[in-house]
Amino acid sequence: MNAVLRRALVCSVGLTLALSMTAACGKAGGAKDGSSSAAGDPNAIGLLLPENASSVRYESFDRPFIEAKVKSLCASCKVLYNNAEGSAAKQKQQFDTLLAQGVKVIVLDPYDAKSTQGWVEEAAAKGVKVVAYDRLAAGPIAAYVSFDNEKVGELQGQALLEALGPQAAEANIVMIDGDEADPNAAQFKSGAHKVLDGKIKKVVYEQSGQWNPTVAGQKISAAVTEFGKNGFQGVYSANDGMAAAIITQLKGAGVKVPVGGQDASLDAIQRIVNGDQAYTIYKVYRPLADTAAELAVALLQGKDVKALAPDSVDSDTAKNIPSKLLEAKIVTKDTIATTVLADGIYKASDICTADYAAACAAAGLK
Structure with missing residues (x-):
């Protein structure tokens, strides 16, 4: 075999191997984040x-x-x-x-x-x-x-008024809103103000919690520091994740006031059963x-x-x-059975774990 032919054969074999390796790599590749690769898939x-x-x-x-x-x-x-x-x-x-x-x-x-x-x-x-x-x-x-996100905010405001009861007209409240980059958050806030303004004494503190429980916890701690343990009588939280952190911080500070949220997360339903959270909003x-x-x-x-x-x-x-x-719905301790349980979002056994069994029994959930 002459030198030219040998070189041609080597190049051909090398090219074949390179193409095979490229094909193999392409076949083994794909999204690293859990999604499947479907280039050009019409479905x-x-x-x-x-x-x-x-x-x-x-x-x-x-x-x-x-x-x-x-x-x-x-x-x-x-x-x-x-x-x-x-x-x-x-x-x-x-x-x-x-x-x-x-x-x-x-x-x-x-x-x-x-x-x-x-x-x-x-x-x-x-x-x-x-x-x-x-x-x-x-x-x-x-x-x-x-x-209807403004209506959701109205439901949040309505539920907080109901949780405050007869003292609502003399109540100061704190509002921890959602992320300002989220247009929904602005609508929730607008709807809540539409209901609350004029029916409570004053919103003494209002900040964005950025949909971040850590930030929400920091904001409520700042409110307690500024206004004291008795400086407000209720807290509007734009969602349940932030409400959880707010409630934890308030407990640590020895403050017990109605706190509401949104999303009807399982832990929020359990907090409602336990009396730690006043309400949530169930978006079906x-x-x-x-x-x-x-x-x-x-x-x-x-x-x-x-x-x-x-x-x-x-x-x-x-x-x-x-x-x-x-449309969304308010969920309180009295309406858990007719909302998230009736719709099959949760079973009573999901809510009524060992830590919440006594509270569930008292609330008639089974």
Whole structure:
């Protein structure tokens, strides 16, 4: 074999090995964050949820309900899921990955709704439909499903007034609001003020807890320091995760006042049974998740979504967005049985563990 032929053979073998290794690496690769790779899969739907520290609802309810409904509507469809874990930058990377994978529909619950305009515009330019879920993302979204969030805030204010009882008119309260980057938080706050203002003595302290229990705990500690143990008679907390930290700090300071939340998390229901938390707001997750799944599948299949989203809302960047707005419910010790238990969100055995058995018995839960 002459030298030229030998060199050609070596190069050919080397190229073959290199191509084989590249193919093997590509086959072994994939998303490192739990989502499956589905480049160009016409039946893939992206699902991006915002966080899992302040509220357990996303992993416990939203994700499994959406995945199950998508599967029931479209057996060949798959959901590519990621959680931003409280990082807008991480969620942007996850969104970009879905676009690179060729996903045609993305259900997006934005961690920072205001930051999404460029993302959604890029998706729209590529023919990708974005369903805003729970929070109204900026940009030209295809549809939006959520609750009437100002009404949720009104329910929070109403429940706090009821917890304060006859002393409400002379009560000073503290408000620990949600993250200012979340448009829902502003609506919750607005709704709560609509009910509370003029019916209590004063909001003596109001700060954002940033949907972060640690921050919320620091804020309530600052309120106790500034106003003393008797300086306020109730606390509005925008969600249950922050309420847990607030209650812990108040207990440590020897303060016992009504504290409310939102999301109907299991630990919040247990605190309500135990008398530590006054109320929560139950956002009926299955209809919310089901509607999001129905919208995603319909958009994937090129169908009109007006029947699924008969309402209309405006954002700062888009008008007349097809929407579906659902109603929420107040949960107190007296209504646990007719809300979260009746809807099968929890069983009595989930709530009434050993630590709460006596409190459950006293509340008639079994």
